Structures are given as structure tokens and as C-alpha cells.
Amino acid sequence: MNKTLTSLNTSFLILLFLSLIFSMFSIPNLNIDEKQSIKVNFYELIPQDDILFDSSAPDTLIKKETKKISEINEKINTDETSIISKFKINKLDIKNEISKIKLSKEREDILRVSAIIQERISSIWIKPNSLSESLTAKVLINLAPSGEILNFSLIKPSSNTSFNESILTTMNKMTFFEEVLFLERKLFEKNFRNFNLVFKSSGEIE
Amino acid sequence: MIRFSSLLFFLVSNSIFSILEIEILKGSDNLSKVAFVPFGLESGIEENYGSEISKNIENNMLLFGEFENLAVNEMLSYPSSENDFYYRDWKVLGVDYSLIGKVNSVNALGNLNISYSLFNINRRIKILEGEIVGSEDNIEGISKIISNRIYEEITGLRGIFDTKLAYVINSDAETYQMCISDIDGKNEQILFTSKAPIMSPDWSPDRKKIAYVSFENGLAEIFIQDLQSGERDSIQALGMTNSAPVWSPDGKSLALVVSFSGNPDIFLYSINNKRLIRLTNHYGIDTEPSWSPDSKKIIFTSDRSGSPQLYEINTKSKRKKRLTKDGNYNARGRYFPDGKSIFFVHGNDGNFQIATKKLSSRYIETLTSTSLDESPTISPNGNIIIYATKDGLNGYLGGITLDGKSRFSLPVKNGSVREPAWSPLLN
Structure with missing residues (x-):
């Protein structure tokens, strides 16, 4: 019994580990440049106009009339069914499309605000000279919905003190990211309440 | 308990890793x-x-x-x-x-x-x-x-305001002066004046001596001058001409060019026992040597491939490696103080500009925008390059910081200034 539990536990942990790996690969890591654009693809509806009836019945008048009536009825029914079926598909598609558009809109908003933040930081960050090594430092920002920077901390400093100092000096110059004011509250809470700025130096002579 | 902690760790990790990240790669041009x-x-x-x-x-x-x-x-x-x-x-x-x-x-x-x-x-x-x-x-x-x-x-870089600069002033067609001054141009001292050309000054690591080439006796000859006493000693090498002396980082030897029967090659010259050791032996012209900061390698210019290109030679194994391939003129190479990059004169369509190259990369990056640049020398903190350039017939010293934010020219001297050599730092 114990063995079974242990193996179950191990499997669970492996599952969690895999989920962690998966989640790591799905980190939104935005590196925005001017060329990036948002593409929205609308679902192409397939026309369903084919109406089915029995063509093998004899061609008498009554039959013809009956057939006509039945044809009309059938056509109406078929049309209705077709419309309903079409409507059903459309409803589903529209729902999908709305959610897609919403997602695209959200993505667009995140990209737009991120690009503005990126630009504002870049315009005041005085990078130390002559860094021959590749450096990365990460700052965690805590924002109020008003855009005010409530707190920031260098959660992952680089190995270079001047590089770290330049980042702290830059962050001290910033007080507001008012761009987030125009975001939906839910979107703000999910993406900009806490976010990271990753400062990088390529180590190339610039 | 341990398993519970692990579980918590994974859950927390999941939530931490999903945070939005914005990359900042570009800095401001402001000072x-x-x-x-x-x-x-x-x-x-x-x-x-x-x-x-x-x-x-x-x-x-x-x-x-x-x-x-x-x-x-x-x-x-x-x-x-x-x-x-x-x-x-x-x-x-x-x-x-x-x-x-x-x-x-x-x-x-x-x-x-x-x-x-x-x-x-x-x-x-x-x-x-x-x-x-x-x-x-x-x-x-x-x-x-x-x-x-x-x-x-x-x-975060070493200050360089107490460093010095050596250079040659050509005040008129027949006067050449070997000079040193503070890096801001103040306290200029003339070490030697000659009617024949002087070139290639280089500081000893202790900043007490300067080696340079003088043509005062009709052919290229290397002199070492003591800055305190002013005494000059000629290196009596065996070749017809001796040129381009560069001190090794430990100050015990010079890398130089010796020409036997008109074919210049790179040699090492031991200051103490006055022995010459041959490094290259090629029918092409090998010249302008310079030491790597760790003293293990020497960069030099050679036309062995048909055009001047930069090569590197290991002083022990004597194994050679070509460093530049782009363009048909890459010369006067020097290492950065960290030994990871080089800077040199890159010729392109008749323009000669100062360029840099990371040794791990194949790309050349041009730093200057003037067209007749030569003899680049780097500050000992690796942040500024000073080079000789021309404005019409007048030679002056230009400079650039490696981030490209600042370009400047040093105070004008009475005559054409050439061949700058930045002194090392005093520890």
C-alpha cells in the first residue's frame, strides 16, 4: 500500500515538474520592436446550399403537385434547418471570433503599453560604457492602478556593480507609468500590477 | 512535509514564472x-x-x-x-x-x-x-x-586622468619632435628633436622609458629613452632595419620588426640578454606587432595573403591565425585591455577608419567617420580610443568613446601631430 502511495506521489511530482517546464516555456516574454503587428483572422464560413430530395418517384400530376408542395416544404424545412445549422455554426464561430478578437485586443493592449514602458525606460537609462561582457539584471515593479510605482526591487542583479547602479538610478527617476490608466482593470491586474523589467547589455561595442 | 514543500515550491514557481517581462536593450544617448x-x-x-x-x-x-x-x-x-x-x-x-x-x-x-x-x-x-x-x-x-x-x-572604470600621451610633432618639413604630455595636453615635454622622421613610440609598462624609431642615422633604428635622465640607447639588432617596437606587458622584452635583406619579419628582443628570437619567417611583409594583455600572443599585420590583414601568433607554439578577412586593408591591430576584442585601421574605398572586432565574432564595426585615420591607441581602462587623423594637410589627434556617444579632438599643437601612444596606468 505504502509503495503504491509512494509511486503515486512520485508520478504526481513528475506531472507537476512537467507542468512547470511547460509553464516556463509559455512565459510571456515580450521583446517588442516597431515592425511587430497584430493579425486577426476571421473564420471563413462554408456555404451549405445543397438541398436533398428523392428524385426517383414517378412523374404524375398529383405526385408532381405533391412533390412540388413537398419540395417547397422540404425546401423551407431544409432552408430552415440549413439556416438554423448555419446560425448554430455562426453563433459558435462568432463566439470564437469574439474571444479571439478580445484576446487579440488584450494582446495588442499589452504590447502597446509594454512598448511605451520600454521606450520610456530606454530614454533615461544611461548604460555604463565599455561593457565587454553580456549582462542581464531583472527588476520587479509593483504598480498601483493609477500607474504610480509603489515599489521596485532588483530581484536578479548582474555581476557588474556599475550596471546594477545604472539600473537603480534609472528606476529612481521613474515615478509613474500612467499608460496603464487606460487599461481594463482585469488586464492591469493580470499583467501590470507586478511585472519585470529585464535590462540587458549585449557585450558588443555599441 | 518535504513533499508538501516541493509541491508548494512548484506551485509558487508556476505563478512567478508567468509574470510579464519587458526587455530593455537600448540605453539613452543622454549623458x-x-x-x-x-x-x-x-x-x-x-x-x-x-x-x-x-x-x-x-x-x-x-x-x-x-x-x-x-x-x-x-x-x-x-x-x-x-x-x-x-x-x-x-x-x-x-x-x-x-x-x-x-x-x-x-x-x-x-x-x-x-x-x-x-x-x-x-x-x-x-x-x-x-x-x-x-x-x-x-x-x-x-x-x-x-x-x-x-x-x-x-x-565603474579606472580613472585615467593621471595618464600621459606620447606623440610625434612634425612642426615643419624638417623638424620632428618626440613629445610626451599629460592626457589633457598640459605639461608637454620634448624628449628628442631630429631632422629625420621619428615614429612608433611605445611606453614601458612602468612608464619610465619610451621606445621609438628614429631615422637620424639614415635607416630605421630603435631607441629606448629613459624619461628621468633623458638618456637614449640604440638597440643594436642584426638586421638592416629595425622598427615598430612594442613592450611586453612584463617589460622584459620588445616585440619588433627586423628586416634581413629587405624582408621584414616579427622578432622578440630580450632587454636583459639582448637576444633576438624569430617569430615569423615569410616572404611577405610582417609588421606592426602588438602584445595580447596576457603576453601569450602577438597580433601583427602581414600582406602574405596579397593584401594587409591582421594575424595572431602564439609566442610559444608559433601557431598563426588570420583574424581579419573583410576588406582589403586591415592593419595596425591592437588588443583591448580585456584581450577579447581588437581595434585597427580598416581601409575601404580609399577611406581609412578605426574599426573594432570581437575575436569571437567575424563582424567588423567601424568606429570613426573621418577618412584618413591611423595609429589608434586605447586608454588603459579600455573606454576611449585616440587616433591620428588629418584635416587638410594638418594632422591632429581625434578621439572617440567606445559607446560612440562622444567624439572629440585633443588641443591643437604647433604642427602636425601623429603616432599617439597612451601610457599605461600606474598601479
């Missing part, structure tokens, strides 16, 4: 603004050493165009101690750093006691505090020491 507040004076001190020191420091810090200053008449206050210092007075003027100081006393021997502090205005913290004692006859020297400390604190 840090520094306020050099005139140093205060203790009551009873008559000479205005305070203003002189702060002005000297300001001039030093602005020399290479790496900083912006706040004019004294724009300052809202003139604090000389921390008690009188208010961050808001500087924040409102857009100042990034503020330097204050005070001359506290002058003793009977004429020694000044000076204290100083540097503040980071944006972070609202004091980042440097120091005290220095020096002679009132050496205000310039004191200012350079303070400038070095400030520079190092702000940039």
Missing part, C-alpha cells in the same frame, strides 16, 4: 549631468584653492565628452558639507550627481587637507566620501586623484 560645486574654504584660508580644485575636476571629467556639467551660476546653493546639502536643489535642475568639498586646513609645510563627497541625486544617497592631503603646489595632481575616484565611482 549624466554632474554639478561640480566650488569647494568651500575653512575660515582663515586666504587663497581660493576651493574653486581651483573643483574647476580642475570639472575640466578633467568633461575632457572626453562623457559627462555634462551644470554651470556654477545655475546652481541654487553652494554647499560644502553634507549638513548644507539638499537633494531637491539638484533634482529640480536635472542633476544626476553632485560633488561638494572643502579645503579644511593648510599646515606650515603648505599641505592642504581636502575633504569631498559625491551624491547620487536620483537615488538620494552619498556614493563617495574621501579626504586627501597634498601640497598647495600640486593642485593639479590633487584634482586628478579626486577626478579618478569620482570617475571610477560613476562609471
Whole structure:
């Protein structure tokens, strides 16, 4: 019994580990440049106009009339069914499309605000000279919905003190990211309440 | 319990890893603004050493165009101690750093006691505090020491304001002068004057000697001159001509070019036992050697492939490697102080410009925009390159910081200036 539990536990942990790996690969890591654009693809509806009836019945008048009536009825029914079926598909598609558009809109908003933040930081960050090594430092920002920077901390400093100092000096110059004011509250809470700025130096002579 | 902790860790990790990340790759082109507040004076001190020191420091810090200053008449206050210092007075003027100081006393021997502090205005913290004692006859020297400390604190790089520059002045068609001066052009000394060309000066690592080539006896000859005594010694190498001497980082030998029967090759010359060791042996022209910072390799120019290109040779194994392939003119290579990159003269369509290349990369990056650049030399902190260039017939020294933010020219001399060589730092 114990063995079974242990193996179950191990499997669970492996599952969690895999989920962690998966989640790591799905980190939104935005590196925005001017060329990036948002593409929205609308679902192409397939026309369903084919109406089915029995063509093998004899061609008498009554039959013809009956057939006509039945044809009309059938056509109406078929049309209705077709419309309903079409409507059903459309409803589903529209729902999908709305959610897609919403997602695209959200993505667009995140990209737009991120690009503005990126630009504002870049315009005041005085990078130390002559860094021959590749450096990365990460700052965690805590924002109020008003855009005010409530707190920031260098959660992952680089190995270079001047590089770290330049980042702290830059962050001290910033007080507001008012761009987030125009975001939906839910979107703000999910993406900009806490976010990271990753400062990088390529180590190339610039 | 351990498993529960692991589970918690994974869950927390999941939530942490999903945070939005924005990458900042580009920095601003703006310069840090520094306020050099005139140093205060203790009551009873008559000479205005305070203003002189702060002005000297300001001039030093602005020399290479790496900083912006706040004019004294724009300052809202003139604090000389921390008690009188208010961050808001500087924040409102857009100042990034503020330097204050005070001359506290002058003793009977004429020694000044000076204290100083540097503040980071944006972070609202004091980042440097120091005290220095020096002679009132050496205000310039004191200012350079303070400038070095400030520079190092702000940039993280060694200060270079007490380094020197060697260069050749060609004042008229028949006069060549081997000179040295402070890096700001002050205190120029003429070491040697000749009617024949002088070239390729290079500093010994202890900054006590300079090696250079002189044609005074009709052919290229290497001299080592002692800066203290002024004595000159010729290296009596065996070849017809000897040129392009460069000191090894340990100061025990010179890499140089010796030409036997008209074919120049790279040799090592031991200063103590005066022995020559051949490094290259090729029918092409091998010239302009320079040591790697770890003394293990030498970069040189060779036309063995048909056009001047840069090669590297291991001084022990003598294994060679071609370093440049782009373009048909890459010469006068030098290593950066970290040994990871090189800089050199890159020729393209008749333009000769200073370029750099990371040894791990194949790409060349052109630094300068003038067209007749030659003889680049790098500051010992690896941040600035000075090179000789021309404006019409006049040669002058231009400079560039490696981030490309600042381009400058050094004070004009009386004549064409060529062949600059930046001195090493004194440890």
C-alpha cells in the first residue's frame, strides 16, 4: 500500500515538474520592436446550399403537385434547418471570433503599453560604457492602478556593480507609468500590477 | 512535509514564472549631468584653492565628452558639507550627481587637507566620501586623484586622468619632435628633436622609458629613452632595419620588426640578454606587432595573403591565425585591455577608419567617420580610443568613446601631430 502511495506521489511530482517546464516555456516574454503587428483572422464560413430530395418517384400530376408542395416544404424545412445549422455554426464561430478578437485586443493592449514602458525606460537609462561582457539584471515593479510605482526591487542583479547602479538610478527617476490608466482593470491586474523589467547589455561595442 | 514543500515550491514557481517581462536593450544617448560645486574654504584660508580644485575636476571629467556639467551660476546653493546639502536643489535642475568639498586646513609645510563627497541625486544617497592631503603646489595632481575616484565611482572604470600621451610633432618639413604630455595636453615635454622622421613610440609598462624609431642615422633604428635622465640607447639588432617596437606587458622584452635583406619579419628582443628570437619567417611583409594583455600572443599585420590583414601568433607554439578577412586593408591591430576584442585601421574605398572586432565574432564595426585615420591607441581602462587623423594637410589627434556617444579632438599643437601612444596606468 505504502509503495503504491509512494509511486503515486512520485508520478504526481513528475506531472507537476512537467507542468512547470511547460509553464516556463509559455512565459510571456515580450521583446517588442516597431515592425511587430497584430493579425486577426476571421473564420471563413462554408456555404451549405445543397438541398436533398428523392428524385426517383414517378412523374404524375398529383405526385408532381405533391412533390412540388413537398419540395417547397422540404425546401423551407431544409432552408430552415440549413439556416438554423448555419446560425448554430455562426453563433459558435462568432463566439470564437469574439474571444479571439478580445484576446487579440488584450494582446495588442499589452504590447502597446509594454512598448511605451520600454521606450520610456530606454530614454533615461544611461548604460555604463565599455561593457565587454553580456549582462542581464531583472527588476520587479509593483504598480498601483493609477500607474504610480509603489515599489521596485532588483530581484536578479548582474555581476557588474556599475550596471546594477545604472539600473537603480534609472528606476529612481521613474515615478509613474500612467499608460496603464487606460487599461481594463482585469488586464492591469493580470499583467501590470507586478511585472519585470529585464535590462540587458549585449557585450558588443555599441 | 518535504513533499508538501516541493509541491508548494512548484506551485509558487508556476505563478512567478508567468509574470510579464519587458526587455530593455537600448540605453539613452543622454549623458549624466554632474554639478561640480566650488569647494568651500575653512575660515582663515586666504587663497581660493576651493574653486581651483573643483574647476580642475570639472575640466578633467568633461575632457572626453562623457559627462555634462551644470554651470556654477545655475546652481541654487553652494554647499560644502553634507549638513548644507539638499537633494531637491539638484533634482529640480536635472542633476544626476553632485560633488561638494572643502579645503579644511593648510599646515606650515603648505599641505592642504581636502575633504569631498559625491551624491547620487536620483537615488538620494552619498556614493563617495574621501579626504586627501597634498601640497598647495600640486593642485593639479590633487584634482586628478579626486577626478579618478569620482570617475571610477560613476562609471565603474579606472580613472585615467593621471595618464600621459606620447606623440610625434612634425612642426615643419624638417623638424620632428618626440613629445610626451599629460592626457589633457598640459605639461608637454620634448624628449628628442631630429631632422629625420621619428615614429612608433611605445611606453614601458612602468612608464619610465619610451621606445621609438628614429631615422637620424639614415635607416630605421630603435631607441629606448629613459624619461628621468633623458638618456637614449640604440638597440643594436642584426638586421638592416629595425622598427615598430612594442613592450611586453612584463617589460622584459620588445616585440619588433627586423628586416634581413629587405624582408621584414616579427622578432622578440630580450632587454636583459639582448637576444633576438624569430617569430615569423615569410616572404611577405610582417609588421606592426602588438602584445595580447596576457603576453601569450602577438597580433601583427602581414600582406602574405596579397593584401594587409591582421594575424595572431602564439609566442610559444608559433601557431598563426588570420583574424581579419573583410576588406582589403586591415592593419595596425591592437588588443583591448580585456584581450577579447581588437581595434585597427580598416581601409575601404580609399577611406581609412578605426574599426573594432570581437575575436569571437567575424563582424567588423567601424568606429570613426573621418577618412584618413591611423595609429589608434586605447586608454588603459579600455573606454576611449585616440587616433591620428588629418584635416587638410594638418594632422591632429581625434578621439572617440567606445559607446560612440562622444567624439572629440585633443588641443591643437604647433604642427602636425601623429603616432599617439597612451601610457599605461600606474598601479
